[in-house]
Amino acid sequence: DGGITQSPKYLFRKEGQNVTLSCEQNLNHDAMYWYRQDPGQGLRLIYYSQIVNDFQKGDIAEGYSVSREKKESFPLTVTSAQKNPTAFYLCASSRGPGTGGSYTFGSGTRLTVV
């Protein structure tokens, strides 16, 4: 079955460390997205990518970085510059903007800074 896989499910990071969250999809989707969920704030877009080797900042990109070297993979690095990284991170994919489709989400990664 096709799907989108995020790993790890839980991640702990010490202050000052960078950490990378994995996101892989086998849906042959062109577009991929990273969202952050905080209590009472819904889902906020961090970065998105519509094609390989191209990505754009979302509403809250500061302190994050991404790469899109392969269609299937869209890893997110939370850098030490992110002031409040503890959150639930969701990766999603879609056929692409304007296609009238929906996002398929992964199961999320809970990041906690200790």
Next chain:
Amino acid sequence: DQQVKQNSPSLSVQEGRISILNCDYTNSMFDYFLWYKKYPAEGPTFLISISSIKDKNEDGRFTVFLNKSAKHLSLHIVPSQPGDSAVYFCAASAVGGNQFYFGTGTSLTVIP
């Protein structure tokens, strides 16, 4: 500024009754809307969609209504079941837009 708003953080409904979840948006360019359901520690799952050329879309127990003039949409669940207890997000996208904008979610509890 929040372009999609869900003003009710929580809702409790008796099993078998109707659940009505509301969503408002501010951007008149939005023309495609989705509802997602989310359980704790899981990713959201797609529930139902509606485009601006329609004012109603049904899928089993779930119906979404769109009032473009009021910039308002609602999700009706009839009859409500305990398994429907989850957080529901509405999302909106504009023509040719690059992303969906999500509301803050409404936590639905269906009481057996």
